Amino acid sequence: MPLVEITVPEGTLSEAAVEVLQQQVADAVLTAMELPRTxxxxxxxxxxxxxxxxxxxxxGAGRPPGVLVEVTPLEGFLTPERNEALSVEVTRHVREATGPDTLVWLVVNEIPEGNWAVNGGLTRRAKIGELVAEAARES
Known part of the structure; x- marks a missing residue:
């Protein structure tokens, strides 16, 4: 959590550009969700x-599509304002990697609490809150 999937037309990004974009988008998602960079x-x-x-x-017009970015967070971390800020940041990073005219679609698919498990255990918002608080105490 969170999971991000970016779909680009074949040949759009170099290997180095992929690595940079992945880090930039990961940072943008953590910022939008107000999660620490631990x-x-x-x-x-x-x-x-x-x-x-x-x-x-x-x-539908027969042209290649732009870039699709799908962000899947646990429900409740992204308000409409945070979604908008995330969209601005992700679009900026994608266009830096692909060109200023790239069409960028961002879709946020929130997962309701109780519907996301890792290694056989449900991911709970309360546990994430505890981890955020712990990180704040350590910094």
Whole structure:
């Protein structure tokens, strides 16, 4: 938690650009969710970049699509204002990597509490709150 999936047209990003974009987007998501950048939260933020092979994705107008960013957090961490701030930051980072005219779609799919498990245990908002408080005490 959180999980981010970025889909780009094939050949859009170099390997180095993928690594930079993954880190930038992970940082933007942690900031928007107001989670600390501790080792635990950094390691729990997964960012996948996938290429859509040419011809496998198109718009209704027959043109290649832009970039799709899907963010899947636990419900309740992103308010509409945080979603908007996240959209601005993610769009900025994607356009830095791909070009200023890239169409960027951001979709946030919140997971209700009790519907996300890691290693056989449910991820609970209260436990995340405890980890955030612990990180605050340590800093």
């Amino acid at each position: 080792e635990f939260f950094a390691a729990a933020t997964w960012v996948y970049v996938r290429e859509a092979a040419k011809g496998l994705a198109t718009t």
